[in-house]
Amino acid sequence: YDDRDGYIWMDGKLVPWRDANVHVLTHALHYASSVFEGERCYNGKIFLGRKHSERLLFSGRELDMEIPYTVDQIEEAKYATLKANNLTDAYVRAVAWRGAGEDMGVSSAKNPVRMAVACWEWGAYYGDSKFKGAKLDISKWKRPSPETIPVHAKAAGLYMICTASKHVAESKGCSDSLFMDYRGYVAEATGANIFFVKDGEVHTPLADCFLNGLTRQTVIGMLKDKGITVHERHIEPGEMESFQQCWLTGTAAEVTPVGQIGDYTFEVGELTKEIATDYEKLVRS
Ligand code: PMP
Secondary structure (H helix, E strand, O other): OOOOOOOEEOEEEEEEEEOOOOOOOOHHHHHHHHEEEEEEEOOOEOOHHHOEEEEEEEHHHHOOOOOOOOOHHHHHHHHHHHHHHHOOOOEEEEEEEEOOOOOOOOOOOOOOOOEEEEEEEEOOOOOHHHHHHHEEEEEEEEEEOOOOOOOOOHHHHHHHHHHHHHHHHHHHHOEEEEEEEEOOOOEOOOOOOOEEEOOOEEEEEEOOOOOHHHHHHHHHHHHOOOOOOOEEEEOHHHHHHOEEEEEEEOOOOEEEEEEEEEEEOOOOOHHHHHHHHHHHHHHHH
């Protein structure tokens, strides 16, 4: 992704894509002092843009990192980047991190907090599984306890086991990996939340130790508006045997049907298709 034409917003100004670089002694590179957002722009409008900017600032504060921009300034930066790259339908990545500076130890209070925004075209996150149902592996790693790490921040450090799990999944011909949490309950995929359907009702893990995705919250609202019962609760892995449908939600993933998780199989059923279609309509409305 580094060798392209275009512009990236960096610390307040647009710079040519290839010049948006950092030093190797960047604190974030060594200690994961980095937070980010993944957003999608549809027809020139970023879906829930302000909520993403608010979450970015929240994530920063969770890492004792005050990002030196307001929500309005971040919104401006995102739209300026889209415009500079002539994009109206794109994925938008905002990232903030501790830069290089006075400290190279764990403490970095004197190092500058830096920020960048990049955007690019990005189609379906799981390729053609949007229609036939993605296949998921089950990770050997667990989503950690909220007492061990700020689990509600969208922070780089939480993705270390995501990348490792996804590589294993891909080597087995799967699109993604599902995590259980530290107690053994079903948690989330490496970059998306999960929903199940059983006898017309929806079950989704309680977001008490992982990212309560904005798409997850949107989809729960959509289901409730339709009068469908949604159970946010702890789900035992063995329960997957009795679930008929399954889908993932996320900004990049949107609503992606799941056909298989380990040995459990699901149909791409009516409710899954309906929610995927309704979500597509909503983000473009
Ligand atoms: N969980 C993880 C680990 C993620 O990376 C994402 C994507 N940001 C989600 C869930 C879904 O969050 P959202 O719907 O806000 O994109």
